[in-house]
Amino acid sequence: xxxxxxxxxxxxxxxxxxxxxxxxxxxxxxxxxxxxxxxxxxxxxxxxxxxxxxxxxxxxxxxxxxxxxxxxxxxxxxxxxxxxxxxxxxxxxxxxxxxxxxxxxxxxxxxxxxxxxxxxxxxxxxxxxxxxxxxxxxxxxxxxxxxxxxxxxxxxxxxxxxxxxxxxxxxxxxxxxxxxxxxxxxxxxxxxxxxxxxxxxxxxxxxxxxxxxxxxxxxxxxxxxxxxxxxxxxxxxxxxx
Amino acid sequence: xxxxxxxxxxxxxxxxxxxxxxxxxxxxxxxxxxxxxxxxxxxxxxxxxxxxxxxxxxxxxxxxxxxxxxxxxxxxxxxxxxxxxxxxxxxxx
Amino acid sequence: xxxxxxxxxxxxxxxxxxxxxxxxxxxxxxxxxxxxxxxxxxxxxxxxxxxxxxxxxxxxxxxxxxxxxxxxxxxxxxxxxxxxxxxxxxxxxxxxxxxxxxxxxxxxxxxxxxxxxxxxxxxxxxxxxxxxxxxxxxxxxxxxxxxxxxxxxxxxxxxxxxxxxxxxxxxxxxxxxxxxxxxxxxxxxxxxxxxxxxx
Numbered sequence: 122x123x124x125x126x127x128x129x130x131x132x133x134x135x136x137x138x139x140x141x142x143x144x145x146x147x148x149x150x151x152x153x154x155x156x157x158x159x160x161x162x163x164x165x166x167x168x169x170x171x172x173x174x175x176x177x178x179x180x181x182x183x184x185x186x187x188x189x190x191x192x193x194x195x196x197x198x199x200x201x202x203x204x205x206x207x208x209x210x211x212x213x214x215x216x217x218x219x220x221x222x223x224x225x226x227x228x229x230x231x232x233x234x235x236x237x238x239x240x241x242x243x244x245x246x247x248x249x250x251x252x253x254x255x256x257x258x259x260x261x262x263x264x265x266x267x268x269x270x271x272x273x274x275x276x277x278x279x280x281x282x283x284x285x286x287x288x289x290x291x292x293x294x295x296x297x298x299x300x301x302x303x304x305x306x307x308x309x310x311x312x313x314x315x316x317x318x319x320x321x322x323x324x325x326x327x328x329x330x331x332x333x334x335x336x337x338x339x340x341x342x343x344x345x346x347x348x349x350x351x352x353x354x355x356x357x358x359x360x361x362x
Numbered sequence: 363x364x365x366x367x368x369x370x371x372x373x374x375x376x377x378x379x380x381x382x383x384x385x386x387x388x389x390x391x392x393x394x395x396x397x398x399x400x401x402x403x404x405x406x407x408x409x410x411x412x413x414x415x416x417x418x419x420x421x422x423x424x425x426x427x428x429x430x431x432x433x434x435x436x437x438x439x440x441x442x443x444x445x446x447x448x449x450x451x452x453x454x455x
Numbered sequence: 456x457x458x459x460x461x462x463x464x465x466x467x468x469x470x471x472x473x474x475x476x477x478x479x480x481x482x483x484x485x486x487x488x489x490x491x492x493x494x495x496x497x498x499x500x501x502x503x504x505x506x507x508x509x510x511x512x513x514x515x516x517x518x519x520x521x522x523x524x525x526x527x528x529x530x531x532x533x534x535x536x537x538x539x540x541x542x543x544x545x546x547x548x549x550x551x552x553x554x555x556x557x558x559x560x561x562x563x564x565x566x567x568x569x570x571x572x573x574x575x576x577x578x579x580x581x582x583x584x585x586x587x588x589x590x591x592x593x594x595x596x597x598x599x600x601x602x603x604x605x606x607x608x609x610x611x612x613x614x615x616x617x618x619x620x621x622x623x624x625x626x627x628x629x630x631x632x633x634x635x636x637x638x639x640x641x642x643x644x645x646x647x648x649x650x651x652x653x654x
Contacts, residue, residue, distance in 0.1 A: 152376035156457050157464030161479070161536065164410065166373045198464070206462045214458045219375035221385035222403035333368055333406075355404060357370040408489050411535045412614060412634055415489040422491060424570075429637045431651035436638040 122209055123186060128273045132192045132239060133204045134170060139187050139215065144173045147246035148224040148328065148356075151189065151217030155199055165199045167191060168242040168330070168358070169218060172249035187215075190273060192239035223328065223356040227256060230326045230352075233318050234262040235309070235339045237331020240358055241266075241273055244328060248278075252285045259287045261325075263317050265309050265335060268297040291317040309335065314342050321347035330356040371405040371416050377428055378402075381435055384447060391442040395423030399446070402426065474538050475645035481537040486599045489633065493568040493598070493619050500603050502587065503622040504552060507560040514552075516603070519587075522547045527586060529609035531616070532645040544607055546588030549580040549623075560625035564632060565606055568619040573632035574641065575608060575615055577625070584610060587620055612643040612650070 123138040149169055156162040171188035191203045207213065225232065225247040232251075234244040241264050251260055266272050278290050293313055294306045304313075319325040327348060329339045336355045344350050375387045387403040398420040405416035405425055413429030418441070425441040439445065471480060503513040514522070526545050532538045563580065565573050579585065585608040589596055596602035601618030608615045614634050635641050640649040648654060 150372070150375070155460045155463045158459055158461060159464065159479075161464045162457075163464075166369075166376065202460065202463045207460075211460075212458050213460065216376045216379075219379050219385075220372050220387055220403070221375070222388045222401055223372050355370065356372045357368060357406075411487055412489075412639065413637055417490060424490070427637050429634070429639070431638040434638065438637055 122207055122211060122213070124209055125207075128190055129271055131204070131271075132190055132273055134188050134190045135203060135207070137187045137189065137213070137215070139185070142173075142185055142187055143218070145169055145187070145218035146221070146224045146226065147172055147250040148243045149218040149220045149246075150243070151187070151215045152219065153189075153199065153203070154214040154216070155202055156214070163199050166219075166358075168246070168356075170242045170245050170249075172246055172253050174253070190239065190242045190245075223330070223354050225250065225326070225328065227251075227254060227258075228326065229258060231259040231319050231323050232261070233325045233327045234260065235265070235318075235327070235329040235331070235335075236262065237265045237309075237335030237339075238267070238271070239273065240329075240331030240335065240356070243330055243356065245274055247328065248281060248285070248288065251288070252281055257287065259319075260285075260289070261317065261319060262288075262290045263293060263309065263313065264290060265293040265295060265331065267295050269294065269299045289317070309339055309342070311342055311346070314339070314346060318343070318346075321349070324349065324352060327353040328356075329353065330358060333357045369407040371402040371407055371426075373407055374402065374414055374416065374426075374428065377410075377414065377430075377435075381437065384449075386445065386447060389445045389447040391425050391439075392444050392446075393418040393421060393423055393425055394441050394443050396421035397443070400425075402445075473540075475532050476648045478532055478536055478538040478645065481539055484539065484600065485533070485535070485537055487533070487535065487614075488599075489571065490569050495568055495603055495619065497603060501621065502552075502604070504556055505622065505624045506556060506558045507625045507627055512556060519547060519604075520589075522551050525586065527607075529607065531607075531609055531613050534612040534614055534639065534643070534645075534650050538645075543592055544586065544588040545590035546586040546604065546607065548583060549585045549587065550583065552587065552623075553581060558625045560627050562626040562629045564624045564626055564630060565615075565617045565620060566622045566624060567601075567605075567617040568621050571617055571619070571633050573615050573617050574626075574630055574635055575611065576629070576642075579608060579611065580623070584608065610644070612640075612645050614639065615643055 122135050124136045126134050150166045154164045167189045170190045191200050193200045193204045236244045293309050298306050329336050336357050378386050390399045392399045406419050408415040416426040427438040429436045497516045500516045501513050503511050505511050528543045530540045587604050588607045589604045606617045606620045
């Protein structure tokens, strides 16, 4: 780990220096394996938050940094190690990049991103990738999060909405909204997706990532609104301890 | 180790990538139970201990099982009638 | 390549001499699942022994609870390497269920709601070696842990102790169950570390 930064009090971005990194597509993940001194080991999948090539690194030549954002989960032996114990300079074992399904391939269709909690991580990789190539596809992110304090990448999202043409972000607060927020805290629903998503006629590529109930609710609403299920890709992430 | 499934087939990409030359999480499996086609990435996944058990999101039947024993991977695909694997379009067949 | 992560796994207690080889002690009760947790209303629950000729003997929930009940305290050992010592249960001994069963078969397939199966030789279920338990630690067995009732065969790895158990099928020959046909050991003795096929 080359460096790290806290995104929220319970989520840390690990900047990993991987010398032979082959590059990755936005939405891919890595498998992290931790091994205890007594041989016990545990493996978890983490979405890659960064885009490739890294902004400013002009093609990314050899090696480079890969960023993971790890949300600490209750009783999570791997996430609590990665967030609270791993120190700059220490190694971890990675396998990847893997996964070719929940991936944005810089296609021309408009894109609708629906993120629940730390499900925003692979979607952020897509937003960053589009920003890096100055993509013209209209992108909309609907980001469902408990409270304003839980928002990952809050400053960067604000900046990108200003600087990345064609990028919109809408927040759905499920527990506590900021003062003056026009909507009561609650789950993602039909009016939200109607107002802040794309109409089915636009045939957007849809990426939904979050806990299973969020993914199922969002996908069901979109299908009911007339979106083609084949255009909807989902990734359920674990709160696996 | 979780009570409810909280993952899906996306999380199998690494384990399956050690076996197959292509990314089979993009392949579409037709369920032997209900006939519904689903990308492996979209199957609901239980595990990883004692093994990965991927089920049809429509009928909950087991479509794929993957267990690891020392030096071996055991892949059980009998819950899939077929696996439709994306290939380059210029393939001669 | 294996990187050792110092400071990882520190919440587990180290192994002790009274544990089977390769096991470590845990105080909590991890949940392993191969599918959705079945929710079985007690008025729909039943337990059936099927002999090798296909003859069935069944108990509904009330009949099952009217059988002689036993309290027992046992150590349990999961193939994923955790062990839990001194767990307390209440349930019906398999000996009680087999009192009026005539069978010459030596092997069984244990079935659970949700489709789970595991094979256990009959001699490992009788003579006080196994129970169908409905109470854990003084409380009704939670569905996550196999409630309303699960098999408890503590001298074998815990995957043999089928959750949501609903029947035992007598077999003339040993046949593999759900995990046994995917590389796990047919017998599963933790003291001989029989985790996988060939162990």
